[in-house]
Amino acid sequence: MFARPVAALATTALGFSALFLPGSAAGTEDATARHRDPVVIAHRGASAYAPENTLAAIDLAARMGFAWVENDVQRTRDGELVVVHDDSLARTTDVEERFPGRAPWKVKDFTAAEIATLDAGSWRGPEWAWARVPTLKEYLNRVDANGQKLLLEIKKPVLYPGIEQDTLRVLGEEGWLDRAHVGHRLVVQSFGADSIKAVHALRPDITTGFLGTPAVADLPAFAAFTDQINPSHTSLSAEYVAAVHALKGPHGRPLRMNTWTVDDAEGAVRVAGFGVDGIITNNPDVVRDAMGRAPGAAGVSVAGRTVVP
Template structure:
């Protein structure tokens, strides 16, 4: 059994990150450099912010641009999903295939279904992983595990590595263990990375990794709050539990921590969900927007009301979710006393689905704009994306992010759904 860093020492890992990152300068593109800067004032007993796939609301997920952004956003821990290439190299990729976040279908049209394990590392290096972010990130490649670990060493930032898609990545537990050992990770190692956590949803894969290499601490992503019997069964191999904030209470979090586990809320992005996680007392928060998770914990934090807010999310329409002229939609509110041009603005859900508003769309002063995923005829206050399928989550809750035409986050909204 590995030695748990537990609640206090996990927070200490974050303090190490904050202290050392202030003196670190990151290399950007070309000759550009970016100073991480001083850590803003935060309470000492705050929840840590784990940068989910980097800082995925600001830069393409699982790319080095995204991880550098997460460091600039002062994420306490950097999270990535580990998978194997055809020639046995470890890369960072969330999905079972490369299609959602890269141009793999265009470059390798004969490799369907385009799993990471079908391409060599050199082939994957040719892919453009900018996703939907546009020309500012043109040519940004898929991140490799070596690159993330180099950044973690440079900035002294802890990392959390998820064993992703174990059914498609036979042997990656051993490959990850070998890579971490080579960098001195472990009780007797001399690693420059303050902490390494290994995470996953698959208990068998996590236990196999723990047997191969008991050095890193294990994060079991259970979701629902486990009962006492389940907690006892996890104690032999798990150190941290990731729970779903919409399914938990402060009492649940306290019970899990009393049983000896550190708690993580995941994945949490909207202000409503972030405030729930902070209020329930989670040790750390896994989020696509680490900067926001920290902002909300600053003492006396205040901010102006955004010009556009998510007024509501109508995810579960009667009948077909994408029926013509009606169905699922997001309602956006203009909080100002003047019209707002919404041309080129973007609505993005938590799974990465994108609706981009066409030219000529606006919201009248103090009025609503309803953005539908289905087909219809655009008219004042209503715009139809004709997305081709439903994308708002009917049962588990949903988070949407609104970006202006310059790609800047304007607001984030969510609705909550509970079982039963």
């Protein structure tokens, strides 16, 4: 149903980005208003409704009107970058049935061709049986076709030495390192500080984010190489958000903050009150409703139910 990009998705997604992206030219008028309406980022796509990190999930996020999507990047045995969260394929594919003798089914132990044969959707329901684990190239092309923007996470970089260079190479090959993408449509983040330092050293023009909650005393050191501090919502306070915003990052702009993973209205209102810049969520519609739904939005049919953007 969502295997192909839908016509006019770019218009829809970019239209909603003007409503919800802090600092956009067509966005809110002042900093206070921007903090009331943090950007809503679809975690692994619209993953509450479609199989996470699949093309279906980002297509659905676009249909629901969300410009920003988040993903996870890892590397196969033969060097291909693929979009999958766990370092094992067992939870989100049928790898145990397809390759029963290869436990623990690590991404790094399979070739890209082998991973391409796996069913990455049936775990969410039989209607998603056609979904596959996309390569990063396929994922970038679909995000581009949908007119979306990408918060790209380099996952578990200690397992994949050199994955930063590989990621930048693929981004360049697929046209994502031009001024338009780097300036407005791409953030690279990781839990690995050394990984983000490497990305910043190789391409200092790219916006980067560190996933975690560094001590306030350590924030100036992080501000030397990252533009965002992106912590779990459970670790936040208004004072911590203010401490992050008080510092300038490597591009001379105040540090920003996207918090994860907020899936309920109460949590969304709480972190928005702290002044976060973005909310990463599996339920982007729920979070957007909590922030104030755009008037006149039409429902999107998902697996027999209507989701209101």
